[in-house]
Amino acid sequence: MGTATDAVTVRGVVSLEKGAPVTLTEIVVPAPGPGEARVKVQACGVCHTDLHYREGAINNDYPFLLGHEAAGTVEAVGDGVTSLVPGDYVVIAWRAPCGNCRSCLRGRPWYCFDSRNATQPMRLAADGRKLSPALGIGAFAEATLVAAGQCVKVDPAARPEAAGLIGCGVMAGFGAAVNTGAVTRGETVAVFGCGGVGDAAIAGAALAGARKIIAVDVDQRKLIWACRFGATHTIDARDLDPVETIRTLTDGNGADLVIEAVGHPETYRQAFFARDLAGRLVLVGVPDPSMTLELPMIEVFSRGGSLKSSWYGDCLPSRDFPVLIDLYRAGRLDLDGFVTETVGLGDVEEAFTRMRQGGVLRSVVRL
Structure with a gap:
């Protein structure tokens, strides 16, 4: 995967234009900058929101790097990051409270109005175009760049296919x-x-x-x-x-x-x-x-x-994700029951079809 000072080129699932089938292509993921972390993705759920991005129902900031229900390991961190070290097992959240907005200052960080994401863009390897990561994550990829605050450490005994799902739909x-x-x-x-x-x-x-x-x-x-x-x-x-x-x-x-x-x-x-x-x-x-x-x-x-x-779910990821994982590990929350099938990075378009047909709770991309 490279070192903290290297950009890496990996495979990722990209929506290039409205309504078109997704493409598996090479993307460039930068070395983490200040406050950022690069995560080696192990599994990512296929969510309806990804399909909404593909269909242009969110916005028109194509091309999109899809995927956002993900678990993986921290591969590298940028300057100033003290909460993570390489090798940490994390679930990625799409809300990372800033601590400074009016909602955070009122003691309601679960409503944070200025949630943090990585500031550096990931890009298409072929032409350098900037990618818009789904929900600030973009995890249908072998690696992704996020704000360090989006990475929530959880029990590494939780299998990634199940753990990643708390990053969005389950939570x-x-x-x-x-x-x-x-x-x-x-x-x-x-x-x-x-x-x-x-x-x-x-x-x-x-x-x-x-x-x-x-x-x-x-x-x-x-x-x-x-x-x-x-x-x-x-x-x-x-x-x-x-x-x-x-x-x-x-x-x-x-x-x-x-x-x-x-x-x-x-x-x-x-x-x-x-x-x-x-x-x-x-x-x-x-x-x-x-x-x-x-x-x-x-x-x-x-x-x-x-x-x-x-x-x-009005959640505070740093508080709630570990609790849900602990419930799963104790046999009280059936995260495995949400995983209908596991697929590869090249199978996302077919997973969208099965989702439309209502035949799955979740397809999960396993890397």
Whole structure:
């Protein structure tokens, strides 16, 4: 891989233009500068957000270096980095609190408004074009450059295929239930959308002691998966009205906490009406920027409770990642259950196809 003072040329998966199949090509990863770390990637999950980048749904800063749910080992660090040494086993976070923005200074670093990323660009080896790394990470590559604060040290006994998933989807869902939704013992919870994020929310609710966890989806495979992570009841929304069924399952009241992990106006509306009075609704599904929402304002007022959005599960990676890994190592959080298949760097485009078809929770690139 080279030394701390060398740039390295490695293979990476790049989206060159909107909607086009991804390309496996050579990229140049600089030597770490001040406050930066170069990470040798061992595994990286294939997330819907990567597909959103490929499709131009995030922004148009092509070419993109895709991949962001990653675990690996620190290969080199730049000047001023004291929290890491080469060889450290880390999960990469896409939030690295700056410590200085108004949110950090208010004691809420999980909302950091100026999250740190590497300042040096990675580039295409062929023509030197600057790459935009997905979520400031770019880990569909044999190595990537990030801010040192994005590297969270975890138990090296956790296999990278599973550990990397807490870097995005698992943390987002788990945190939506535990951090944003503040689920407590004995509560009822409903989760709309049982992909990776929704199932992680189910797992978080189960660990927090929710007594009834209702999974809602239109795919029977996903409902079966949801039971593995702790769902006590399932609703196939193709056959049943989810709002009425949730009320029936909760003594006519609605759920204490409803998590919308789809990001669609119709499922959000259903989730809104599936709450009990003074219940909480958490949106963690990412909507298309063109989507709009209409609700009767009197219902927003009269039902009370709270409507929240969950950013990255409102997590503090340095606090939460090691905890989730410890839960995994203790057999209490089934990270292995999220890994449907492992693939190679050259298989990302095919993994996107399987993702669209709904046949996987997560494909994971193993390097």
